[in-house]
Amino acid sequence: MKFYFFNTPARPHSLLFRAHYLPQNLRKLRLVANLALSVACGILLLPLLFPFLNQTAHVTFFRGLNISLVLASAVALGLEGFLDQEPKYPFWLAQALCLAFGFAFISCCLGITFIAQSNPRNTLTMYLLGLVTVAFLWDFEYYETLVLVTFTALAFTLVLYFSGLNAEQVVLNQCVSFLILLCFLVLSRVMYSYRATHFIQLQEIEEKNRQIQKISQAKSEILGVVAHDLRSPFNNIEMITSLLQKKNLTPEMEQQYLNLILTSCQNSRTTINELLFIAREEQQETIPLEKLDLVALLQDVQAEWETQLQGSRNLLLSHPATPLYANLNKERFHRVLNNLVSNAVKFTPAQGKIRIQVREEKKKLLLEVSDNGIGIPDKIRPLLFDRFSKARRRGLQGEKSTGLGLSICRQLVEQHGGSIDVESQERQGTTFHITLPAAV
Template identity: 35%
Template sequence: MNISTIDWLKEIEDIANLGVYDMDLTTGTWTGSDSLIRIFDLPVKAQYTAEDFQAAVHPDDFDDVMAYYHECLKSRDYFNCVYRAIRTDGKVIYVSSKSRIFRDDNHIAVRILGIKQDITKQKTDEIRLKQLNEANEQKNEVLTMVAHDLKSPINQIKALSSLLKNDASDAQKLLLDILEDASDNALDIIGDLIEIAQLEQDIRLKLTNININDLVLKSVSFFDYNARQKNIRLKKSLSEDATAPIHRAKFKRVIDNLLSNAIKFSPEGETIKIKTEKKQGVVKLSVKDNGIGIAEKNIPKLFNKFSTLRRQGTKGEKSTGLGLSIVYEIVKKHNGEIFVKSEVNRGTTFTIKIPSV
């Protein structure tokens, strides 16, 4: 297929949704490519005036655009800006204008050659994303406020239940135990919701170089009793050095959540393997169990805090269903990645990779 250079340029203009223009500043007239005329929905003419261009600029952006334009004519060689324009059919579009200013021997601007690109979709997506982020921040603020407000009455219920046990019958004490257990579970959920809301805020964690092995050993020691209750062996395979910039408390929370889940969803008598390694600027932590596993279709939903994938452990252990959401957010704050490999009734492996520098 033999295509001329001009045809290629027209094709590129259409693909990029942009048009080319050439302005003669000595006459105040300009010409534009077919694509430019289409973008602005202009009537076809041999030449256009500066007023034709000015008429297309959105009134709310007009003063800023013209001030920048005149500033560039005085002292700059390039004109780059984004503004809103109104087509002749009334449609508002976002335009990215990038131009080169040519000057004569007296440094007077005589010509502008440039492109104008319709970036309406890109800009609309940016605005929508900003609105979603703002809405998410507002949602987190409300969530945190409501969660804090709920903690007080639930704690009061717990305290009242404890007092009522003094004069309660055995049957009543059993009911009060159930009420206290439900209150504890509600407080756990509230605590997790508050933590997720805080993690989703645009706040950087203060990271310090710490050997992750030290945190693994502490977690293993802490969960050793839970594991022994199910005759589960915690097997460690730690590299000599697993130092990385981390937030000690937050990353300890990651290890605790993964280890707690592995114990919770493993049958009695199994082995859980915790491994660290460091190579090529990355520290890798993995927790592998031989538990009940996760269906492949459910893996993408694991880190969604609104997921309904809440299951009891192999001995009826309860779960808020929010632990992995917390893990995911903390790993993100460390510029890391988390991977899941699982097979139903064969077990699950969670692997975390974070930069070591």
């Protein structure tokens, strides 16, 4: 267990723990206030059953303390009920209510023993009970606990002042009170630390469970891809091989079947490579980055794709005259650009335009890859970046998709500290927007 005597758990655990214990504090307040109200009302009614209790020393003050406890409990219950009806109440207001009632409860316990009994040797029984009750039940931040200790010490001093005790008894009681308040402070912080540590451990367990579920889901998805996307090419190969075994095929038909086998093998290899890449990337929390000129990288990508396209599409690059530096992993970000340009090529008709633009704005590099192709239907746009996305479509030339490319793009962009999104209109084109932090 980690102790939080003069601090709080690190963010975001501290905020989550506060959101957790705040309603718990109010529920505990309701419980204690109801019990205190019932007990105090019972004590006030006892003289009706036993009239001789009216002759007890300090009965008026004793009755006044119980009436005060009844009023404090009733007010606390009323305010707690009001806060319970509010969907969003201020944190400080709820904590202030718990602190105020805790102080009132301790003060009444102190008054009941110390003054009502006029017994200096038994002054701290109810006082100690009140402090222990507050320490065990409520979670307060360390500064709130110090405020409660300070006000309680002042109340104890005030009680001693009106008690008529001699100087020796006052000093002894103050010393014992100091020790009790110190124990209360330690006990309160220990209980806070125990609950905070327990809460953080539960959060970590839940996060681990979410990760396990995510891994299990990914495994199921991978098995689904293996079962579906790899089975089909191998079935095709098996069928075509059976056809090739026939003796009456022309050379043209044999060549056609061999080309189909080659295509099936290439599609299978692409799928396997994508799966291996995802498995490898998931094991790396961070990737090595270096300061690179993004413009130079884009120029390399443009040159490579112009060679492949052979003029079938117009690939344009717009960039400032000066270099734009970002912290990049050249290999991985090159993969992002290749995936986006490849998608644009698949869904842009011959002689269509594909444009890559980059600029700097407010210490951010804004990169766009756009085309004037067939666009993306509205119903599948939210699914684009999902792994094994159901939004996958064949290209205009029948190119197959694994449904992994854009998921990999998002994963790699986020590893670079950036973000990616898309806007598109059917029959008008698509634009992918990437935002990256500029290198210092």
